[in-house]
Amino acid sequence: MSAVSAAPAPAPAPAPAAAPVRARRARWYRQPTLMAGLVLLAIILFMCYGAPLLTTFNPDTQNLLQPLLGVGQGGHLLGTDQEGRDTFARLLYGGQVDLRVAVIAVIFPFILGTILGSLAGYFGGWVDAIIMRIIDIVVAFPFFVLVIALVFVLGTGEKSIYIAITAVGWVSYARITRGEITVAKRQEYVLAAQSGGLSSLRIIGRHLLPNVVTQSIVYAMSDIVQDILAIVTLSYLGLGIQPPTPDWGTMISAGQNFLTTQWQLTTIPGLAVVITGLALSLVGDGLADLLRTGTS
């Protein structure tokens, strides 16, 4: 629990009642990494989901009379692509798709990994042995190779991305949760819960997971970055989001034919990936720092 709020319990001085709250709030604001990440992420989210406010162009409307316009030409802020579609509009609407898929693609492995990891950690023995061997097998393959292979087998589309990333990504959450539960289950409150006649599933769900889930949440932040990269990569390879739906990966891959003349077609969506990754990484790191000082 929080070290700061643990100290004054019966309040000897007049101030302490408000002190822990103020301390926590100050710490929250004073975390520059977290704040920078949150501000950046807020801007990105506003731009993507507030796209209709920022551009009047439809991302799918072709204008074959005005292909490959440069930056600022013909009223297009970032020019147009080879089919005359507005690059800026496609960038914003594409961000919506990528962010949505990345967030959903983090939730499923998070849930699956946390469940399997806590079962392995709590019960140990053969349950642990089986789950850990499966993890070893999955980990033996490089992440991208396995995801790409799975999507290739399952067929393109959003659903395949979710299945592939879940099948590969759960192992990290399972390992984190297993480790945390293995330590936490030796705590006396677990023995106390057992002595109270609570079922194993109740002890895991109600007593252990709330104590250990923060580590997985911190990891999920950096995992979203990896998922965005995976989705963009898949789309770049033509296995992910299918045209005409705008997406950063397809934009990069379509634009690379015109790299020498219209460099912005690949560079701008590439930069968008980098900045979004940076924002999420900052949030993840800041959150980790905040929780590290908050616990212990």
Next chain:
Amino acid sequence: MSELASESISTARPLQLEVSDLRVQIAGHQGVVRPIDGVSLEIAPGEAVGLVGESGSGKSMTLKSILGLLPPDAKVTSGSVVFDGTDLTRLSPSRLNKVRGRRIAMIFQEPMSALNPVMRVGNQIAEGPRVHLGLSRAQSVARAVDLMRRVGIPEPERRFRAYPHEFSGGMRQRVMIAMALSCDPELILCDEPTTALDVTIQDQILRLLAQLCHESGTSLMFVTHDLPVVAQVCHKVAVMYAGRIVERGTVSEVFSQPLHPYTLDLLRSAPDVDHPGQSLVPIPGMPPSLVSPPSGCRFHPRCQFAEDDCKVSDPPLRLLEGDRATACLHFERCLDQIGTN
């Protein structure tokens, strides 16, 4: 002695819990350890029994083995724990869970670590009644608030939503007591519940526990190394040494006329308010290794009365008159010793 201990308990009543010849072993790195080596104990309804001994004597382990809460590497090799006609050591986990918390509750030594740090205390108290008594959320909350009031937590409606770190040590132990009482159990097992508290709080908690158990007719099994605590709370006492019970009897008998040299030494090594200024006599030596316990009587290397036969023959717990029992071959010497003092 205490208000509770002065009450006479008839021995004819049916037993509520009977531990017979319980043996537990742990396969460790240095060999097989037998932390409990043939322990027999009984508790009648409404009775409070103390289990005393040094650290590592197996008293805590005995308590945990009653509810099947032994660490994974320890296992019961023989003996039985019969509660209300069923042997708890042979129950399936799901049937054992219907006894744990519901009919036999447990209070732990360290109330900070025994409470879940991220769960509101009220919810921790309300959880047992919800699981075992099938109460609705509202009913269990009302019950928890009522229990918090009964154990003397001020402003229970407000404190319901507090977390354990917002409570002092004494208040946390009150929460533990409320949790233990939450399903009206027939027996409460206490594992040194006041050791982590300072003396004034300790006294409050003991009084509260004794009073609440007395009101509801709950039996109590009390593990401690603190003899005055036993005198305050318990009717009967069993003294453990190196995984065995060496002496048993009512608190007044055992404390005034110990019939085992270990009990005698224990009493002399603890301060006595009635005889201030009396010097304390430490017990020489160390508790024996449980990997290779001494031959014969396990206490003989530290015993002031040890004879040659103590090194050879392993004395069983012999029943004397009433409930009195001792495992000493030469227990008369203890009486002589008291006579000379």
